[in-house]
Amino acid sequence: MKGVPEIFGSMVFNDAVMREKLPKDTYKSLKSTIENGTELDPGVANVVANAMMDWAIEKGATHYTHWFQPMTGITAEKHDSFISPQSGGRVIMEFSGKELIKGEPDASSFPSGGLRATFEARGYTAWDPTSYAFVKDNTLYIPTAFCSYSGEVLDKKTPLLRSMEVISKEAVRMLRLLGDTQTTRVTSTVGPEQEYFLIDKALFRRRKDLMFTGRTLFGARPPKGQELEDHYFGAIKPRVMEFMQDLDNQLWELGILAKTKHNEVAPAQHELAPIFSTTNVATDHNQLTMELMRRVADKHGLACLLHEKPFAGVNGSGKHNNWSLATNTGRNLFEPGKNPHENKIFLVFLCAVIKAVDEHQDLLRVSVASAGNDHRLGANEAPPAIVSIFLGDELCGILDSIEAGQPYEKRSACTMRTGVQVLPDFIKDTTDRNRTSPFAFTGNKFEFRMLGSSFSIAGPNIILNTIVADALSQFSDRLEKASDFDSELCALMRDCVAQHRRIIFNGNNYAPEWVEEAERRGLLNLKSTVDALPHFKSEKNIKLFSKHRIFTETEINSRYEILMENYCKVLNIEALTMIDMAKKEIIPSVFAYSRELSETVAAKKSIGVDITDDAAAELVTNLTKLANCLSKRISSVEDALVAANGIDDLLGRARYFRENVLLCMNEARAAADELETMVSGKYWPFPTYSELMFCI
Ligand code: ADP
Ligand code: MG
Secondary structure: OOOHHHHOOOOEOOHHHHHHHOOHHHHHHHHHHHHHOOOOOHHHHHHHHHHHHHHHHHOOOOEEEEEEOEOOOOOEOOEEEOEEEOHHHOEEEOOOHHHHHEEOOEOOOOOOOOOOOOOOOEEEEEEOOOOOOEEEOOEEEEEEEEEEOOOOEOEOHHHHHHHHHHHHHHHHHHHHHOOOOOOOOEEEEEEEEEEEEEEEHHHHHOOHHHHHHOOOOOOOOOOOOOOOOOOOOOOOOHHHHHHHHHHHHHHHHOOOOEEEEEEOOOOOEEEEEEOOEEHHHHHHHHHHHHHHHHHHHHHOOEEEEOOOOOOOOOOOOEEEEEEEEEEOOOOEOOOOOOOHHHHHHHHHHHHHHHHHHHHOHHHHHHHOOOHHHHOOOOOOOOOOOOOOEEOHHHHHHHHHHHHHOOOOOOOOOOOOOOOOOOOOOOOHHHHOOOOOOOEEEOOOOEEEEEEEOOOOOHHHHHHHHHHHHHHHHHHHHHHHOOOOHHHHHHHHHHHHHHHHHHHEOOOOOOOHHHHHHHHHHOOOOOOOHHHHHHHHHOHHHHHHHHHOOOOOHHHHHHHHHHHHHHHHHHHHHHHHHHHHHHHHHHHHHHHHHHHHHHHHHHHHHHOOOOOOOOHHHHHHHHHHHHHHHHHHHHHHHHHHHHHHHOOOOHHHHHHHHHHHHHHHHHHHHHHHHHHHHHOOOOOOOOOOHHHHHHOO
């Protein structure tokens, strides 16, 4: 058997392969594109395409595909074979630079939010050489960006790449001001921790709600939930372990740095975390990871649930987006470090994050808004919908002294000083205690914890990169004009802390008092997707995105529409599924059971048994009442749905879904869940929570 180092990246056209397969000049030119963002020479593309194809054929590939990330949140691909006809009915394998660089999938069925009229269906994909090509399913996968004929962006990768350019530019500009003459490029790095549930595939198939919506729309609480906390980090069951090993191997082949795996808090819940990489690559890898999780699970007779809230009453699944900035000289800009020069840098970048998060709470909230994540944010398990930063006592102490213009005195033996003076290393543990914060400093990076498990991490990272770049840019504007740099720097940090400290909160974010406190501080509390999304289009945000050329106003509007439409569509599907399950499965099963009970009662009666207070008779009465109630409530869902879909105005429709349809659905569910506790297991039409969560 091959060892992990041999397996790792074996299906990837990575740097080592390029160095080996490409002529020196070609390699150098491509490398410069990858590392410095210089434009690719078309002559180079032909040579690269040829080498790529030869290598891919060796790995069993017969096809290639431009792999892209449309606004559906998942990836898309269309496969073309390498064959090219020759005389005599033969074929040869061919792949040109043009085919490598540009593709033209029919784009008419991808969401564009009104950007592209259906008569103008053309969309283009363009090779992204900063993310390695790879072979999967006998196909060469070429990571690409996706845009419309008129150049409007239709995907998640293009704005992400733009935001990476912007943060690099602004970070380098700031580093120059702070005396760094070496750094020429700064990359944002991300390590996304991925949570998921695994359940038995046969059980999954018997539940329409899981199949169509990814979450259970019905289900009474099982006798045991997560209260014993015996699943978190518990021993992994053999069947799950086999899945995890298979998954790791497949991820490693694709060069994905799968590192940590463990059981999570809820029964049947698990987590996988890779070692961090650049934001762009981390995004591609996370998409692949989610896809492979589903596929490998299927192979092992399991179903992988990536929905944010598959089960009521136990924790939902999130994705922790660990984010930092690294220079091309190998420095993590959020590493507090020992060197005073570095610490100055650390403090300025820290201030930029504080300013960015405070000024753009709305955008961070927008970036994690979805129907699925609404079940999580705000429930007592995930960060609340209020954005705040956790820094820990030590950093807060430093910020206090910056604001007061006084040296920072550490309580322990070693003394820390602020600003231009020495700061010793922080003990990491002291900054990594708070698990309730939506945005926590964790020693040398920030952990943004509001993402839903099924999210592409592109969106949140576009926002993070852009807002921090904007804060840095404002800082630089001010510092570049300063006559006395050091005192202006101190003043800038002092002002920043004074203005934005309201965003810092080290306490328990789940406590109800925090909601009141946050309101006093004037922080936003955008409880649902419908409340959050309109902020995307605010004047402030259009200005921000235009300034940094991330999105045009038209692109923002189109994205807003796609997201809001998606919200309505998800709720529509959920409501329809609920109606279907109630009418075709639950109510008939209640009737069948009632009939059996009635027959029992009749039989008893016929042989003269006294049926006053008879349990079966009483049960029939209660079942009938509840079934009528469920039936009425399902009618209400139907009525609400008709009303919702009759509303033309998108925001109005979304609001109606949120305020009426969802409410009716919750009421219908309550009746059905009570019925579940009364109906014999033999009659209940689909697997219960106990079976789903405890049967692996
Ligand atoms: P925890 O469960 O305590 O949050 P994990 O070890 O599961 O921590 O995850 C931490 C994640 O942070 C990993 O994916 C890791 O690679 C990532 N990470 C570490 N350093 C950085 C960094 N400089 N930039 C981005 N991500 C980082
Ligand atoms: Mg974490």
